[in-house]
Amino acid sequence: MKADPKGVLTGAHYLDGDFALAEGALAAGCRFFAGYPITPSTETAERFSERIPMVGGIFIQMEDELASIAALIGASWGGKKTMTVTSGPGFSLMMENIGLACMLETPLVIANVQRGGPSTGLPTLTGQQDMMQVKWGSHGDYAIIALSPDSPQECFDLTIEAFNLSEIYRVPAFVMTDECVGHMHEKVIIPAAEEIELVERKWYTGPKDKYLPFKPDKDMIPFMVKVGDGYHFHITGLTHDEKGYPVINAECQDVCVRHLVDKIKMNADKIIKFEEEETDNAEIVVISYGITSRVTTKAIRQARKAGIKVGTIRLITVWPFPEKRINELAKKIKAFVVPEINYGQMVYEVERCAKGQAPAIHVPHCGGWVHDPDDIFNAIKEAAK
Amino acid sequence: MKKEDRLEERNPIEDLLRMDRIPHIWCPGCGIGTVVTSFAEALRKSELDLDKIAILSGIGCTGRVAGYVKLDSMHTTHGRAVPVATGLKLANPELKVVVFSGDGDIAGIGGNHFIHAARRNMDIMIICVNNFNYAMTGGQVAATTPIGANASTAPYGSFEYPFNLPYLAEASGATYVARWTALHLRRVTKSIQEAFAKRGFSFIEVITPCVTLYARRNRLGDGLNLLKYYYEKSEIQHGADTRTLDISYQGKLIVGKFVDIEKPTFLDCMNEHLSKVLEDKYQPYGVSHD
Numbered sequence: 202m203k204a205d206p207k208g209v210l211t212g213a214h215y216l217d218g219d220f221a222l223a224e225g226a227l228a229a230g231c232r233f234f235a236g237y238p239i240t241p242s243t244e245t246a247e248r249f250s251e252r253i254p255m256v257g258g259i260f261i262q263m264e265d266e267l268a269s270i271a272a273l274i275g276a277s278w279g280g281k282k283t284m285t286v287t288s289g290p291g292f293s294l295m296m297e298n299i300g301l302a303c304m305l306e307t308p309l310v311i312a313n314v315q316r317g318g319p320s321t322g323l324p325t326l327t328g329q330q331d332m333m334q335v336k337w338g339s340h341g342d343y344a345i346i347a348l349s350p351d352s353p354q355e356c357f358d359l360t361i362e363a364f365n366l367s368e369i370y371r372v373p374a375f376v377m378t379d380e381c382v383g384h385m386h387e388k389v390i391i392p393a394a395e396e397i398e399l400v401e402r403k404w405y406t407g408p409k410d411k412y413l414p415f416k417p418d419k420d421m422i423p424f425m426v427k428v429g430d431g432y433h434f435h436i437t438g439l440t441h442d443e444k445g446y447p448v449i450n451a452e453c454q455d456v457c458v459r460h461l462v463d464k465i466k467m468n469a470d471k472i473i474k475f476e477e478e479e480t481d482n483a484e485i486v487v488i489s490y491g492i493t494s495r496v497t498t499k500a501i502r503q504a505r506k507a508g509i510k511v512g513t514i515r516l517i518t519v520w521p522f523p524e525k526r527i528n529e530l531a532k533k534i535k536a537f538v539v540p541e542i543n544y545g546q547m548v549y550e551v552e553r554c555a556k557g558q559a560p561a562i563h564v565p566h567c568g569g570w571v572h573d574p575d576d577i578f579n580a581i582k583e584a585a586k
Numbered sequence: 587m588k589k590e591d592r593l594e595e596r597n598p599i600e601d602l603l604r605m606d607r608i609p610h611i612w613c614p615g616c617g618i619g620t621v622v623t624s625f626a627e628a629l630r631k632s633e634l635d636l637d638k639i640a641i642l643s644g645i646g647c648t649g650r651v652a653g654y655v656k657l658d659s660m661h662t663t664h665g666r667a668v669p670v671a672t673g674l675k676l677a678n679p680e681l682k683v684v685v686f687s688g689d690g691d692i693a694g695i696g697g698n699h700f701i702h703a704a705r706r707n708m709d710i711m712i713i714c715v716n717n718f719n720y721a722m723t724g725g726q727v728a729a730t731t732p733i734g735a736n737a738s739t740a741p742y743g744s745f746e747y748p749f750n751l752p753y754l755a756e757a758s759g760a761t762y763v764a765r766w767t768a769l770h771l772r773r774v775t776k777s778i779q780e781a782f783a784k785r786g787f788s789f790i791e792v793i794t795p796c797v798t799l800y801a802r803r804n805r806l807g808d809g810l811n812l813l814k815y816y817y818e819k820s821e822i823q824h825g826a827d828t829r830t831l832d833i834s835y836q837g838k839l840i841v842g843k844f845v846d847i848e849k850p851t852f853l854d855c856m857n858e859h860l861s862k863v864l865e866d867k868y869q870p871y872g873v874s875h876d
Binding site: 233235254255257258259261263264265267268269271272273274275276277278279280281283297298300301305427428429430431432433434435436437438439446447 | 604606607636637638640642652653656657658659660661662663665666668669670671672673674675676677678680681698699702860864867868869871
């Protein structure tokens with residue numbers, strides 16, 4: 202289906218990433234936003250609160266991030282597309298109900314404008330330190346989808362993508378940006394509404410008494426209904442069967458948990474997106490994402506000038522991770538170089554997928570600023586030796 | 587007596603229960619089931635469209651109510667049923683949204699959500715079953731345990747000041763506040779009916795026996811003894827000043843309807859304010875435009 206023109210601010214704009222997240226959400230049909238102020242993400246909430254009265258929908262500033270995500274779950278089952286935005290400390294608070302959203306297979310979108318951590322850390326300065334938390338942060342086994350924009354334009358585009366994926370797979374989807382991209386002003390082109398392709402959750406239309414909220418369809422994704430449509434259904438955060446009733450034993454747990462993880466795992470090839478350049482004869486492949494991929498560009502140029510055959514992969518989907526491609530590349534290259542603004546996160550995933558066939562050399566940065574491209578260049582040089 | 591001569595064994599509120607989930611998990615003598623019966627009775631009497639009622643619970647013994655009532659029902663996380671209810675109500679304002687949960691859930695871990703939903707005058711109903719302890723996990727001390735009462739994590743007796751929930755609700759902005767015991771079946775029913783008929787944040791506290799943990803640990807006898815205590819010690823004082831409603835250990839229980847006022851809800855305020863400020867640019871939310 203096409204976007205509702207009411208929410209689409211068609212035209213060329215000069216926006217920061219945070220504003221672009223809000224515009225992406227509105228274009229995607231998000232009509233419910235609950236959030237709590239936190240630097241450096243607050244501008245998204247501000248933008249949404251300013252725009253939503255004219256579009257038709259709800260903005261509510263909740264009492265904390267626990268409540269923000271809880272409200273999203275309620276609103277999503279009330280039939281709305283929903284979003285919240287936060288940063289590290291708020292993201293930590295959301296972990297509890299991210300688990301509930303996964304367990305209830307609830308579509309919703311969370312943007313994390315990352316800052317340096319741990320704890321209060323660097324409220325106003327950048328980081329990419331929540332990349333593992335987004336995947337593993339809530340207790341138990343589950344799967345999510347996470348995207349990483351490298352520009353305000355991508356904040357817009359990938360928020361729409363996140364909504365689509367979230368609706369298709371009935372799963373929380375994350376836009377993992379960071380302070381740099383969030384506060385960076387650039388040109389953002391918002392297309393006409395009819396050029397924006399949207400996907401909605403599969404609505405159940407069968408007999409009322411036959412509805413099963415967690416019965417997987419052929420594509421593994423169960424149908425959804427709205428509260429208030431007369432299905433009298435039940436959903437619970439307890440381990441449950443297809444009917445949504447709690448069943449507290451190992452057998453049901455096995456079916457329930459495998460389903461939550463497998464629906465993303467089995468569809469990973471359809472979900473994963475990345476940009477790959479000059480990897481054909483590369484001896485080194487630099488893997489980066491978000492703001493770091495832009496900083497890496499200079500290092501790549503330097504390396505190529507120095508005669509090193511460097512290819513690049515820019516992750517657009519971070520989770521699920523492009524496991525197969527990394528493994529294929531590992532067979533034929535000398536090393537991966539992985540710069541990221543943390544002290545070692547996605548590099549472990551590269552290492553896991555490379556399975557010892559090529560080393561993954563990390564270029565760490567503990568947060569607060571982006572890498573010096575020279576550090577990345579030096580790592581490439583070192584790896585090529 | 588032949589089997590077919592016996593009266594049909596049918597639960598009178600069967601139509602509102604998920605009979606495929608019965609028997610429930612509650613202990614003999616527990617009062618939660620009684621409150622559910624009052625709720626069902628109130629629903630029947632209110633003649634509401636059952637398709638438009640949602641019931642949400644958090645975690646705990648009372649948290650299981652959502653799993654037994656045959657309505658759209660959500661069993662959420664500990665303390666978070668209120669903000670989930672807020673989201674649901676705002677997404678779909680035509681719903682009557684009820685949070686049915688315990689004192690630990692509503693006033694302990696969920697206390698912040700509770701006061702903020704009341705502050706906003708969110709149009710939802712809270713039925714808080716107060717059994718003075720965390721029963722599901724084995725009788726630990728709660729934010730409602732009276733001073734002197736024993737609990738598994740207050741083995742020498744509790745010395746913390748407990749919450750006076752009606753006072754908290756009123757101070758936070760609730761437009762309807764009542765307290766009953768599980769013995770006051772008809773009064774509970776009536777309060778739920780009144781709350782259904784009302785727009786705004788309603789809070790109904792129901793003091794309920796916890797025979798297995800609170801009563802046993804404090805040697806208060808069985809369910810019947812507790813109901814006797816409610817009978818002897820509860821005093822109906824409609825309109826009582828909520829500041830006077832503290833509950834002491836085995837002391838007097840002042841019950842009644844304390845608050846019943848009219849006040850614009852969150853959505854009323856939002857629509858009114860934005861219409862005033864934005865004029866024609868704003869289309870009121872959740873209002874049909876026929």
